[in-house]
Amino acid sequence: MDNVKKGDVLKIQCYKHNGQIYRNWDETLVVEVNDDYIVCANNRVKVTEIDGRKWTTKEPAILFFYKNKWFNIISQFKKNGIYYYCNIASPYVIEDNTIKYIDYDLDLRVFPDGTFRVLDKGEYEYHKEKMHYSDEIDKIVNVELNNLINIYKEKQGPFNYDYLKKYYNKYISMSKKVEKI
Numbered sequence: 001m002d003n004v005k006k007g008d009v010l011k012i013q014c015y016k017h018n019g020q021i022y023r024n025w026d027e028t029l030v031v032e033v034n035d036d037y038i039v040c041a042n043n044r045v046k047v048t049e050i051d052g053r054k055w056t057t058k059e060p061a062i063l064f065f066y067k068n069k070w071f072n073i074i075s076q077f078k079k080n081g082i083y084y085y086c087n088i089a090s091p092y093v094i095e096d097n098t099i100k101y102i103d104y105d106l107d108l109r110v111f112p113d114g115t116f117r118v119l120d121k122g123e124y125e126y127h128k129e130k131m132h133y134s135d136e137i138d139k140i141v142n143v144e145l146n147n148l149i150n151i152y153k154e155k156q157g158p159f160n161y162d163y164l165k166k167y168y169n170k171y172i173s174m175s176k177k178v179e180k181i
Contacts, residue, residue: 011099028063071144084108086107088141088145
């Protein structure tokens with residue numbers, strides 16, 4: 001693993017279980033590194049999809065990648081509030097200045113009004129069969145989805161506004177690419 005430190009700029013690569021790159025983010029700024037997770041942030045970043053389509057994110061985002069949890073959390077600072085897009089995914093690794101993880105399809109989407117929705121159940125079932133997810137992977141994915149929902153309901157970690165705002169303010173102080181909101 002690279003010696004990553006606060007202030008480094010990394011890429012992000014999301015893979016599928018079969019090893020194929022699914023999505024790539026051109027850059028993210030490391031805001032915090034500790035024994036359990038890494039916090040990154042970006043704004044107006046180019047994303048490349050598996051089919052070659054490219055698009056640019058529209059708002060600042062704070063991203064939480066965990067070393068021992070099977071999910072990552074992206075908080076998006078939109079004009080009408082904070083949205084969360086949470087991927088059920090393998091713990092991350094860092095290789096060649098790139099954060100890498102395997103996406104396991106299921107997502108938790110949290111809206112500013114406090115409601116949430118589990119997304120992509122059909123995609124998960126399809127890939128589970130097509131890519132032969134083991135029973136162990138299936139169990140981990142479902143347990144971690146429940147853990148993530150509980151963390152949200154208890155307003156812990158990134159779902160706690162003061163906790164999240166601390167990292168957002170660190171990002172503002174480190175970056176010229178974002179306006180204060």
